[in-house]
Amino acid sequence: MSPCGTETDLLPCGIAKIGKDRNLLTCNRHALELLACESVDEIVGRKTNDLVSVGTQIFLDSYVYPMLLNEGRAEEVQLTLKSLAGETKPIVANIRMNADHTTDWAFMTCVNRDQLYTELLNARDTLQAQARELGRLNAQSQERQSDLQAFCQSLSHDFTGPIRRIRQLVEFALVELQKGGIEAPEEFEMLGYAVKNSEVLTDLTTGLVGYLVADVAVPRDETVDLEKIVSTVLSMGEQHDPTIPKVHRTSLPTITGSKAQILVLFKNLLENAIKYNKNDPEITISHSEDVAKNRIVIAIKDNGIGMSEEYLEKIFSPFKRLNPAGDYKGSGLGLSIVKKMVTNHDGDIWAESTLGTGSTFYVSLPLNPQGHPIRPDSDR
Amino acid sequence: MRNLSLTKEAIIKRNNVRIHGTGSKVMMLAHGFGCDQRMWRFVLPALSERYTLVLFDYVGSGNSDLSSFSVDKYADLNGYAQDVVDIIDALELENVTFVGHSVSSMIGLIASMATPGTIAELIMVCPSPCFLNDLPEYEGGFNRSDLEELLSLMDKNYIGWANYLAPLVMGANASEALVGELSGSFCSTDPIVAKTFAKATFFSDHRSLLPQCTARTLILQSASDSLASVHIGKYIHQHVPSSELQIIQAEGHCLHMTDPEVVARSIIDFAD
Numbered sequence: 001m002s003p004c005g006t007e008t009d010l011l012p013c014g015i016a017k018i019g020k021d022r023n024l025l026t027c028n029r030h031a032l033e034l035l036a037c038e039s040v041d042e043i044v045g046r047k048t049n050d051l052v053s054v055g056t057q058i059f060l061d062s063y064v065y066p067m068l069l070n071e072g073r074a075e076e077v078q079l080t081l082k083s084l085a086g087e088t089k090p091i092v093a094n095i096r097m098n099a100d101h102t103t104d105w106a107f108m109t110c111v112n113r114d115q116l117y118t119e120l121l122n123a124r125d126t127l128q129a130q131a132r133e134l135g136r137l138n139a140q141s142q143e144r145q146s147d148l149q150a151f152c153q154s155l156s157h158d159f160t161g162p163i164r165r166i167r168q169l170v171e172f173a174l175v176e177l178q179k180g181g182i183e184a185p186e187e188f189e190m191l192g193y194a195v196k197n198s199e200v201l202t203d204l205t206t207g208l209v210g211y212l213v214a215d216v217a218v219p220r221d222e223t224v225d226l227e228k229i230v231s232t233v234l235s236m237g238e239q240h241d242p243t244i245p246k247v248h249r250t251s252l253p254t255i256t257g258s259k260a261q262i263l264v265l266f267k268n269l270l271e272n273a274i275k276y277n278k279n280d281p282e283i284t285i286s287h288s289e290d291v292a293k294n295r296i297v298i299a300i301k302d303n304g305i306g307m308s309e310e311y312l313e314k315i316f317s318p319f320k321r322l323n324p325a326g327d328y329k330g331s332g333l334g335l336s337i338v339k340k341m342v343t344n345h346d347g348d349i350w351a352e353s354t355l356g357t358g359s360t361f362y363v364s365l366p367l368n369p370q371g372h373p374i375r376p377d378s379d380r
Numbered sequence: 381m382r383n384l385s386l387t388k389e390a391i392i393k394r395n396n397v398r399i400h401g402t403g404s405k406v407m408m409l410a411h412g413f414g415c416d417q418r419m420w421r422f423v424l425p426a427l428s429e430r431y432t433l434v435l436f437d438y439v440g441s442g443n444s445d446l447s448s449f450s451v452d453k454y455a456d457l458n459g460y461a462q463d464v465v466d467i468i469d470a471l472e473l474e475n476v477t478f479v480g481h482s483v484s485s486m487i488g489l490i491a492s493m494a495t496p497g498t499i500a501e502l503i504m505v506c507p508s509p510c511f512l513n514d515l516p517e518y519e520g521g522f523n524r525s526d527l528e529e530l531l532s533l534m535d536k537n538y539i540g541w542a543n544y545l546a547p548l549v550m551g552a553n554a555s556e557a558l559v560g561e562l563s564g565s566f567c568s569t570d571p572i573v574a575k576t577f578a579k580a581t582f583f584s585d586h587r588s589l590l591p592q593c594t595a596r597t598l599i600l601q602s603a604s605d606s607l608a609s610v611h612i613g614k615y616i617h618q619h620v621p622s623s624e625l626q627i628i629q630a631e632g633h634c635l636h637m638t639d640p641e642v643v644a645r646s647i648i649d650f651a652d
Contacts, residue, residue: 022604056529062633066414118532
């Protein structure tokens with residue numbers, strides 16, 4: 001039954017027969033070479049455990065032998081051979097178990113494969129560690145964001161309440177003083193300024209909350225009908241402001257993004273367009289789509305006071321006011337919030353303006369992740 | 381420790397619980413690392429004539445519900461023992477004889493301590509309470525580096541599996557449940573499951589539990605087992621109060637597969 005000295009010696013792979021008691025019965029010449037042996041006699045009768053690494057012993061006993069006992073074979077098993085000189089070599093083996101529990105082995109070295117696998121495993125472990133770190137940072141950032149949200153809510157609640165109360169008290173005091181027929185025009189004027197300033201403070205608080213909230217990650221995969229957004233914003237304006245602007249506009253498409261942020265974005269832009277012409281505001285909303293580039297550019301043109309070119313870059317910075325605060329209402333944060341929200345959407349914003357004639361704000365946004373414009377619903 | 385969140389049917393499905401035989405005595409057969417309940421098939425005919433046999437697969441092995449697997453739960457043997465307790469509770473078993481192969485011997489011990497009196501007898505087939513050396517007091521057989529080599533070897537053998545890169549894909553949620561398809565082949569275990577089970581098996585030390593064992597215990601040790609030598613059987617025998625040790629003249633770590641008649645005979649002699 002010895003395969004040695006027969007055709008198996010001609011094969012370029014190791015062939016071995018292992019007994020029921022896990023001792024080597026015989027092997028071919030190539031197997032001897034791999035085990036650094038001169039003759040079969042040197043290793044016949046040796047336990048397989050003497051010819052493999054300790055890790056391989058455990059793997060054989062806990063995994064490979066149960067598989068052999070149940071399925072009769074195990075294929076492409078990677079093991080570590082240990083020569084009599086103690087040198088280890090990675091091998092890949094196909095093993096078959098016979099009815100008498102002897103096993104037939106065919107194996108060959110796989111140094112390159114082993115090296116590749118080692119590299120692959122190291123790369124996987126590194127990636128895994130990085131993924132874990134990323135997850136940790138992500139969780140940390142989410143925690144920070146929720147802290148920020150809680151802070152914004154408390155800011156809005158804790159600040160605006162007392163400010164409103166101060167304003168009410170001052171207004172009440174003014175009325176009471178006037179009722180009492182007290183003549184103090186200068187003091188009345190001062191109290192009037194106090195009321196105006198409290199209004200500014202309310203705007204500022206609301207603006208700050210908006211600015212901070214603009215940083216909070218929100219889902220940006222919602223279907224956003226720009227037409228509806230603009231209609232909503234314009235109707236909101238009508239309720240609060242007696243100055244109803246003339247609006248000319250094209251029918252806007254539907255894009256993908258955050259509904260809430262895009263609503264705030266247009267609210268701020270349109271309010272901005274209206275407030276700088278107190279008498280007869282006129283807004284023109286137009287747009288162009290570049291399907292190839294998956295972009296939509298929306299232009300909002302007003303007939304306000306306009307601005308000189310040097311300010312065009314600065315207007316998107318927080319608290320950048322070009323005009324005295326008393327002249328026009330607002331927190332000075334509106335455009336910086338818009339800028340943040342546009343950036344959140346991988347978009348861009350810029351302005352063109354002529355002093356005294358009006359400004360045009362351009363917002364460029366991706367149409368949707370698939371790169372196809374979604375047509376507005378058929379009901380329009 | 382009773383798990384009230386799962387119904388009987390859910391537990392039976394989760395662990396692929398199968399009943400064989402109709403004897404009045406209940407015997408649970410628990411497979412070891414790297415296998416599933418099919419490894420008991422050679423002793424099944426002899427035992428099912430006399431006992432009601434409860435066979436099952438640990439989550440992640442055999443035909444268990446892989447979606448119930450969680451790296452956190454099964455990071456140590458307590459998770460596996462909890463499943464044994466769940467099965468005992470679900471089937472309302474009493475006076476159980478628990479037969480555990482290899483690592484399942486310790487799982488059975490943990491489960492017996494968690495349900496006092498329910499597991500009356502423990503039969504340990506090729507057990508080891510600790511595979512790691514703790515010299516000079518205890519010779520588990522292996523150094524940490526040997527076991528690290530085993531894990532690396534397992535990794536290399538599992539390259540190509542569908543779930544091999546799953547921890548990356550799952551990212552931060554790597555500890556959550558995995559859902560994958562196992563091939564029908566015996567011992568085909570999901571790489572993540574296998575590695576988790578291997579770590580829980582080979583890096584644990586349950587020596588301190590041995591003296592607390594109250595079940596009547598039989599230790600079947602193989603005369604030649606590189607994973608659990610005879611002296612480990614003796615160590616367990618010395619430390620488990622009500623135990624007896626039988627050394628079976630056989631080769632390897634799977635006595636119930638290599639020498640099923642001998643093992644079945646020993647089990648019957650002890651349990652009857």
